[in-house]
Amino acid sequence: MDACKVNMCSTGLSLALNYYGKSTDSSVGNRPRPSSGLELEISSSAAAAIEPSLTLGLPGDGRKDWSVGTQSSPTHSVMSSFPGGHPSKINGENDEAEKIWPRISDEEEDGTARKKLRLTKGQSALLEDKFREHGTLNPKQKQDLAQQLNLRPRQVEVWFQNRRARSKLKKTEVELEFLRKCCERLTEENVRLQKELQELKSQKSSAPRYTQLHEAAPAFAMCPSCNKVTGASDGSGSGLLAAASKRHFSNPFAHCAAR
DNA sequence: ACGGTCAAGCTGTCAT
DNA sequence: ATGACAGCTTGACCGT
Numbered sequence: 001m002d003a004c005k006v007n008m009c010s011t012g013l014s015l016a017l018n019y020y021g022k023s024t025d026s027s028v029g030n031r032p033r034p035s036s037g038l039e040l041e042i043s044s045s046a047a048a049a050i051e052p053s054l055t056l057g058l059p060g061d062g063r064k065d066w067s068v069g070t071q072s073s074p075t076h077s078v079m080s081s082f083p084g085g086h087p088s089k090i091n092g093e094n095d096e097a098e099k100i101w102p103r104i105s106d107e108e109e110d111g112t113a114r115k116k117l118r119l120t121k122g123q124s125a126l127l128e129d130k131f132r133e134h135g136t137l138n139p140k141q142k143q144d145l146a147q148q149l150n151l152r153p154r155q156v157e158v159w160f161q162n163r164r165a166r167s168k169l170k171k172t173e174v175e176l177e178f179l180r181k182c183c184e185r186l187t188e189e190n191v192r193l194q195k196e197l198q199e200l201k202s203q204k205s206s207a208p209r210y211t212q213l214h215e216a217a218p219a220f221a222m223c224p225s226c227n228k229v230t231g232a233s234d235g236s237g238s239g240l241l242a243a244a245s246k247r248h249f250s251n252p253f254a255h256c257a258a259r
Numbered sequence: 260a261c262g263g264t265c266a267a268g269c270t271g272t273c274a275t
Numbered sequence: 276a277t278g279a280c281a282g283c284t285t286g287a288c289c290g291t
Contacts, residue, residue, distance in 0.1 A: 116287040117266060136280085158267060161280070166265090168281085261291085268285070275277085 119159070123149050127156070131163050 119127070130137070130145055137145065137160055139153075146153040 118288080119266080155266080157279090159265095162266065165281075165283095262289105263291105264287100264289080266285100266287090269283085270281100271283105272281085273279090275279105 117155070119151075123151070127159055127163070131160065135164055135167070136160065 126149060127145075130141070134141075137156065142153045142156050145151075146156045149156065
């Protein structure tokens with residue numbers, strides 16, 4: 001049902017009405033919703049001169065809606081974005097625009113022509129600016145912007161919907177990257193701690209006498225290398241295992257290693 | 260040829 | 276019931 005409504009908005013009928021100065025966009029009110037995170041937006045240049053856009057169309061493109069007087073209808077397609085008439089008649093800027101998006105010929109319109117609308121840089125820039133101001137538009141803003149851009153309100157609406165989607169996708173990608181790095185760091189930390197644990201275990205197993213002594217008399221330890229009894233006077237004031245389990249554990253038998 | 264981008268279509272959900 | 280929106284999809288276009 002909604003699809004029907006949407007389609008009505010973009011039908012040839014709606015375009016024809018729009019062409020005669022009436023918008024069929026019937027939005028009543030924008031429900032305030034949290035907009036997507038805008039902090040990730042890629043900044044764009046300030047609004048440039050608004051250039052005319054082209055809405056090109058052809059029949060029989062396989063999309064069901066295009067075949068019943070939709071935006072792509074040869075009769076309305078070119079007009080759809082230009083309430084004032086054909087794009088080539090607007091502001092005399094069509095020359096440059098046509099270099100980028102050449103206007104299709106009548107033959108092409110009748111036959112197998114292209115149809116995709118490409119917004120001009122100026123249109124995109126202004127839309128970006130508005131999007132940075134607010135991620136959603138109320139009906140008045142939408143109408144004004146559409147008029148400013150020589151687009152239908154529906155097109156402005158669609159642009160904002162797609163823009164929000166892109167914004168959200170970008171944000172998700174950034175978050176994913178952040179989590180990926182967190183995961184990497186935790187994995188490395190885990191490996192390091194596993195190694196540390198392994199070292200401690202091997203130390204413990206290779207020094208049974210030390211361990212026994214430690215357990216019996218934690219204040220003293222016997223060096224497994226020189227068999228000298230080492231007092232717990234290294235300043236740690238704690239057992240050797242506890243000392244070893246410190247993050248950067250000190251070696252109480254460093255005096256042997258130094259030999 | 261192929262993948263990326265983007266305007267636009269479709270559908271479901273939510274708020275009014 | 277209706278409109279706005281999100282999410283997904285489609286198809287044209289473009290750069291490689």
